[in-house]
Amino acid sequence: MLNWKFYEELVKQRDAEELPTLINMGSCSLHVIHGAFKHGAQSSGWNIDGVLRALHYLFYDAPARSADYTEIIGSKELPKRFCSTRWLEDTTVAERAICIWRNVQKYVTETLKLPKSKIPKIHSFEIVTQSVNDCLFPAKLQFFVTQASLLKPYLEMYQTEKPMAVFIAADLQNLLRTLLAKFLKKEVIEDLTAAQLCKVNLDKPENVLPVLKTDIGFATRALVEKLEKNKKLSQLQLTAFFTECQTFLMEITKKMISKSPLKYLVVGYLASLDPRVMVKNEAASGKFQKLLSKLLSLND
Numbered sequence: 001m002l003n004w005k006f007y008e009e010l011v012k013q014r015d016a017e018e019l020p021t022l023i024n025m026g027s028c029s030l031h032v033i034h035g036a037f038k039h040g041a042q043s044s045g046w047n048i049d050g051v052l053r054a055l056h057y058l059f060y061d062a063p064a065r066s067a068d069y070t071e072i073i074g075s076k077e078l079p080k081r082f083c084s085t086r087w088l089e090d091t092t093v094a095e096r097a098i099c100i101w102r103n104v105q106k107y108v109t110e111t112l113k114l115p116k117s118k119i120p121k122i123h124s125f126e127i128v129t130q131s132v133n134d135c136l137f138p139a140k141l142q143f144f145v146t147q148a149s150l151l152k153p154y155l156e157m158y159q160t161e162k163p164m165a166v167f168i169a170a171d172l173q174n175l176l177r178t179l180l181a182k183f184l185k186k187e188v189i190e191d192l193t194a195a196q197l198c199k200v201n202l203d204k205p206e207n208v209l210p211v212l213k214t215d216i217g218f219a220t221r222a223l224v225e226k227l228e229k230n231k232k233l234s235q236l237q238l239t240a241f242f243t244e245c246q247t248f249l250m251e252i253t254k255k256m257i258s259k260s261p262l263k264y265l266v267v268g269y270l271a272s273l274d275p276r277v278m279v280k281n282e283a284a285s286g287k288f289q290k291l292l293s294k295l296l297s298l299n300d
Helices: 002-016 029-043 048-059 063-073 087-099 101-111 123-132 137-158 165-181 218-229 235-258 265-273 275-280 284-298
Strands: none
Touching: 029 048, 029 087, 029 137, 029 165, 029 235, 048 063, 048 087, 048 123, 048 137, 063 101, 087 101, 087 137, 101 123, 101 137, 137 165, 137 218, 137 235, 165 235, 165 265, 165 275, 218 235, 265 275, 265 284, 275 284
């Protein structure tokens, strides 16, 4: 809201000084995608950020616990720090947690065998202990990593001063279509334009795949199937997990759509200058004419 207020005040000031009109292309897509991922992760109810934060602070500035961990595990590989303002860049934090999860489980198990006076009486240990008792938590971490890895390249590509505006529409549309395909039926989104994708009703049950058909990713599915094979997962737990994954994906997508630059016509018109669109799309010339008309109207 603060950014939009600043934009409105800036437009008023420029109008008063008779300066050229700014082109409104919507909110920064980098912030939109980052915020959407954060919202999706929190909507799952998994408390991924809380666990990763607790995992780090359990050993951070605690030489005695770090030494105990090293002695029990035989490894000095400790958890990384989770940054609450860099969710998509916390992929490496989650990946480290996945790699050392068995070590963390062993540390917690051995620590709980100690006399009560030697068991850490801190909130971070309680949180880590709860997550260790959740057999699905590694799968939740993997799902988190999978979705972050899908969105992160867009942020890396567009964190630049190069003129990238002409590519936004195509790249955002591809990203949005990929996300939607994970939990919506193929026929619902097939052959839809960017504008039409933004209008798909995600709350309509007949548009959504059966919950167990949700695309949770190969690595996540492998972890779940291993739990099923070892009879550590009930059908109720399995369905609940897939439902949470679907919620994760759906909330990311809803937030992306609600604030997406794709809703602004000028973003679609700018795509006419994208070489990929110029080569494949016969409507590119028509979009370019609309772009010119829009630019000319701003100078009236």
